Amino acid sequence: MISASDLDVRFGSNHAVRGVSFDVAEGETFGLVGESGSGKSTVLRAIAGLITEWTGRISVDGRALGRKRDRAFFRTVQMVFQDPYGSLHPRQTVDRILSEPLVVHGVPDAEARIARALEEVALPRTARFRYPHQLSGGQRQRVAIARALVADPRVLLLDEPTSALDVSVQAEVLNLLADLRAARGLTCILVSHNLAVVAHLCGRLAVMQGGRIVEVMDEAALRAGRAVHPHTQDLIRLSHELEGT
Amino acid sequence: MADAATATAALEPVPDETAPAGAPPPPQPGAVPRRRDWLLTDAPASRSQAAWGRRYQAWLAFRRNPLAVAGLAVILVMLLLILLAPVLATHDPGIQQLGNRLAVPSAAHWLGTDELGRDVWSRLLYGGRVTLGMVVAVVLLVAPLGLLVGCVAGYAGGLWDRLLMRVTDVFLAFPRLILALAFVAAMRPGVESAVIAIALTAWPPYARLARAETLTIRRTDYVAAARMTGASPARVVLRHVMPMCLPSLAVRVTLDMSSIILTAAGLGFLGLGAQPPLPEWGTMIATARRFILEQWWVAVMPGIAIFAASLAFNLLGDGLRDVLDPKQR
Amino acid sequence: MTRTVLPGEPLVAVRNLHVDFPSATGVTQAVRGVSFAIGREKLGIVGESGSGKSVTGRALMRLLPGSARVRADALRFGTTDILHASEAEMRALRGGRIGLILQDPKYSLNPVMTAGAQIAEALRAHTKLGRREAREAALNLLESVKIRDPRRVHDAYPHELSGGMGQRVMIAMMLAPNPELLIADEPTSALDASVQAEILSLIEEQVDSRGMALMLISHDLPLVSRFCDRVAVMYAGQVMEELPAADLHRATHGYTRGLLECLPSLEERRERLPTLRRDPSWLAPRA
Numbered sequence: 001m002i003s004a005s006d007l008d009v010r011f012g013s014n015h016a017v018r019g020v021s022f023d024v025a026e027g028e029t030f031g032l033v034g035e036s037g038s039g040k041s042t043v044l045r046a047i048a049g050l051i052t053e054w055t056g057r058i059s060v061d062g063r064a065l066g067r068k069r070d071r072a073f074f075r076t077v078q079m080v081f082q083d084p085y086g087s088l089h090p091r092q093t094v095d096r097i098l099s100e101p102l103v104v105h106g107v108p109d110a111e112a113r114i115a116r117a118l119e120e121v122a123l124p125r126t127a128r129f130r131y132p133h134q135l136s137g138g139q140r141q142r143v144a145i146a147r148a149l150v151a152d153p154r155v156l157l158l159d160e161p162t163s164a165l166d167v168s169v170q171a172e173v174l175n176l177l178a179d180l181r182a183a184r185g186l187t188c189i190l191v192s193h194n195l196a197v198v199a200h201l202c203g204r205l206a207v208m209q210g211g212r213i214v215e216v217m218d219e220a221a222l223r224a225g226r227a228v229h230p231h232t233q234d235l236i237r238l239s240h241e242l243e244g245t
Numbered sequence: 246m247a248d249a250a251t252a253t254a255a256l257e258p259v260p261d262e263t264a265p266a267g268a269p270p271p272p273q274p275g276a277v278p279r280r281r282d283w284l285l286t287d288a289p290a291s292r293s294q295a296a297w298g299r300r301y302q303a304w305l306a307f308r309r310n311p312l313a314v315a316g317l318a319v320i321l322v323m324l325l326l327i328l329l330a331p332v333l334a335t336h337d338p339g340i341q342q343l344g345n346r347l348a349v350p351s352a353a354h355w356l357g358t359d360e361l362g363r364d365v366w367s368r369l370l371y372g373g374r375v376t377l378g379m380v381v382a383v384v385l386l387v388a389p390l391g392l393l394v395g396c397v398a399g400y401a402g403g404l405w406d407r408l409l410m411r412v413t414d415v416f417l418a419f420p421r422l423i424l425a426l427a428f429v430a431a432m433r434p435g436v437e438s439a440v441i442a443i444a445l446t447a448w449p450p451y452a453r454l455a456r457a458e459t460l461t462i463r464r465t466d467y468v469a470a471a472r473m474t475g476a477s478p479a480r481v482v483l484r485h486v487m488p489m490c491l492p493s494l495a496v497r498v499t500l501d502m503s504s505i506i507l508t509a510a511g512l513g514f515l516g517l518g519a520q521p522p523l524p525e526w527g528t529m530i531a532t533a534r535r536f537i538l539e540q541w542w543v544a545v546m547p548g549i550a551i552f553a554a555s556l557a558f559n560l561l562g563d564g565l566r567d568v569l570d571p572k573q574r
Numbered sequence: 575m576t577r578t579v580l581p582g583e584p585l586v587a588v589r590n591l592h593v594d595f596p597s598a599t600g601v602t603q604a605v606r607g608v609s610f611a612i613g614r615e616k617l618g619i620v621g622e623s624g625s626g627k628s629v630t631g632r633a634l635m636r637l638l639p640g641s642a643r644v645r646a647d648a649l650r651f652g653t654t655d656i657l658h659a660s661e662a663e664m665r666a667l668r669g670g671r672i673g674l675i676l677q678d679p680k681y682s683l684n685p686v687m688t689a690g691a692q693i694a695e696a697l698r699a700h701t702k703l704g705r706r707e708a709r710e711a712a713l714n715l716l717e718s719v720k721i722r723d724p725r726r727v728h729d730a731y732p733h734e735l736s737g738g739m740g741q742r743v744m745i746a747m748m749l750a751p752n753p754e755l756l757i758a759d760e761p762t763s764a765l766d767a768s769v770q771a772e773i774l775s776l777i778e779e780q781v782d783s784r785g786m787a788l789m790l791i792s793h794d795l796p797l798v799s800r801f802c803d804r805v806a807v808m809y810a811g812q813v814m815e816e817l818p819a820a821d822l823h824r825a826t827h828g829y830t831r832g833l834l835e836c837l838p839s840l841e842e843r844r845e846r847l848p849t850l851r852r853d854p855s856w857l858a859p860r861a
Binding site: 079 | 287288289292295298299465466467469470471472473474475476480484485488489570
Binding site for chain 3: 035036136137168175195199200219222223234235238
């Protein structure tokens with residue numbers, strides 16, 4: 001469904017991503033793990049078309065992608081950002097935020113779709129005409145998820161979707177994402193620094209360091225601690241430590 | 246669902262202080278609170294109800310700012326006065342009574358007469374039409390132009406940014422009055438050319454301001470999210486970036502009001518703005534300058550008018566900025 | 575430096591602290607009757623956003639916005655009554671006897687001053703040191719927070735430092751006047767997991783070796799329990815449960831348990847995460 005090969009991203013003299021290649025099958029959730037500056041979010045933004053300074057090949061659904069993306073691409077691929085405080089327009093109501101993708105794509109029956117999207121992410125009806133600043137962090141991230149899904153995409157890119165949330169809200173959002181993924185058969189890429197979150201949602205993951213993928217492994221290997229690369233071993237050890245075991 | 250929404254939209258009461266035009270509701274004590282509840286409800290049933298509710302809340306927020314309300318009141322009174330000028334004026338503003346030059350305020354001439362014996366009160370009323378009309382016209386030309394140029398330059402970046410900003414710099418580099426002079430000289434002197442000339446020289450600061458705001462806004466996630474909806478750059482700029490630039494621009498506009506009036510006066514003084522028989526506040530001050538020490542009221546009356554107008558616009562603008570920002574509520 | 579603590583009394587005593595924020599639409603009660611005491615120990619205050627944990631920390635330094643209304647039966651630091659202390663007394667406390675470390679060094683360090691200059695300023699504000707002595711002391715402090723190349727960092731501007739390095743500078747700055755209490759408000763939330771552990775170990779080590787008290791405010795329950803002696807769990811402006819960090823797994827309160835259980839785990843696979851069910855009775859005022 002998604003494939004990247006020899007992906008390179010340079011911002012001026014900063015070589016952020018170096019020769020990254022991976023494939024994600026339809027319906028799979030692929031994790032990208034790494035510390036800050038490892039280039040994991042940059043890879044995601046290159047796939048989303050939010051940055052243009054990349055070379056290499058990216059294809060989604062068998063179609064090779066150029067620097068500029070057409071409207072059909074954004075119908076297929078959607079993204080949820082890390083910070084629910086920054087990713088919702090502060091002067092638009094939830095209703096307006098959700099109707100924006102529908103207007104752009106000329107989707108009919110907007111009214112019913114918005115109502116359904118709100119229901120799907122378990123937001124109360126009262127939230128519909130609120131401004132983002134009147135909602136809690138978890139509710140905002142639900143709005144962001146609803147916005148991503150309102151026009152029925154097939155690929156969802158998740159950029160640290162829970163790292164700005166409280167742990168109890170994180171659990172709710174992770175459950176919600178798992179449910180939606182199952183119900184809609186979404187293909188996802190999840191970027192996170194939290195190994196436990198990635199293990200919870202992803203079947204397979206790549207560990208990044210310094211702009212490179214140093215190791216690709218599946219969930220079982222991660223949980224069993226069968227890592228080959230020292231950086232991966234470090235991350236797993238830290239994660240266990242922080243879990244308090 | 247869609248049908249239900251339009252149905253409620255059609256049935257909704259008119260959330261205005263004036264009674265609905267159609268079937269007036271029975272006059273019962275609960276009527277006003279119910280309309281208030283309908284406006285302030287937590288769960289609006291339709292988009293229009295939510296929109297009216299927001300407007301009502303904006304009005305409530307505005308009302309909490311007494312200075313802004315005072316500004317609005319002054320502006321409304323001024324508008325009323327200049328609209329009713331033919332009724333309220335005691336004399337024809339153009340008629341000269343050379344025998345009664347520079348008269349002190351009296352029952353016949355409430356605010357005295359000017360150097361040609363014309364009634365100052367009547368000239369103030371009619372002059373308000375010209376002056377405030379010019380100010381509003383300039384603002385309507387300048388603010389959208391500056392906003393558009395600044396937002397496009399800031400959002401597009403690269404070549405567009407350099408091109409548009411260099412053009413802005415060129416206009417900024419010319420002395421304001423000289424550029425306006427050259428422009429008016431090339432055209433027919435008059436109110437319209439004065440407006441265009443002032444607008445031509447007033448937009449660059451707006452463009453700079455809007456560009457600076459846009460540079461921060463374009464890096465935010467909500468703009469990235471707007472791009473992810475597949476919206477065209479034009480849509481992103483118009484619908485997502487521009488609304489965020491409005492508050493700071495509104496403040497700048499209200500601060501500029503008085504200087505626009507004064508530039509208009511300067512042009513008028515040079516004979517390039519409003520043409521002589523036509524009264525205009527700035528020109529009135531400019532011509533009365535010669536007798537400011539002996540017959541002070543001739544210059545002071547239009548001065549008070551300009552002062553009151555700019556102050557009121559400033560207060561109103563400040564209040565508006567707070568209301569425009571939904572986070573303040 | 576004279577230690578002004580009543581014998582047999584804790585360093586910090588907070589009894590029945592209330593903080594209200596009046597607004598146009600009503601009064602927001604951020605803290606509702608919090609009591610705790612800190613001796614020479616490490617107290618962790620854990621809670622989710624909006625639980626009042628940061629407001630509690632700031633009330634202790636009187637760093638709340640002017641609109642806040644603070645009430646307490648006692649709010650004491652040593653012998654100083656924080657509710658009634660003069661502004662001059664508070665200035666001596668803040669950055670003198672109490673150090674504050676904030677979440678993101680990017681915002682808490684001055685971007686146009688070098689790291690060394692900022693530490694030297696902190697030193698000179700509370701002690702009488704010459705320019706050269708201050709520089710020496712700053713270098714020593716940078717060394718003590720385990721910066722390998724103190725000379726380079728001393729002359730570096732904050733944007734030239736990584737997040738972890740910036741936080742070390744921040745800690746060095748706060749240690750400069752030799753405080754008695756260190757308040758760390760989410761000191762590592764902006765940092766990578768590997769750096770997080772290093773910074774917290776550093777704070778722990780400094781607190782232990784200097785005999786300071788630590789108040790660590792965080793949303794991360796497992797993390798706090800690793801580095802603190804005692805943990806107070808806050809919810810909706812009240813302390814739900816206070817217990818020794820070592821006994822965290824034996825916590826009894828539903829909120830603490832819920833917080834611990836809803837974390838995804840690397841150890842075991844769970845199809846769904848148990849979500850926290852907020853019991854309305856937790857909101858009831860406690861004695």
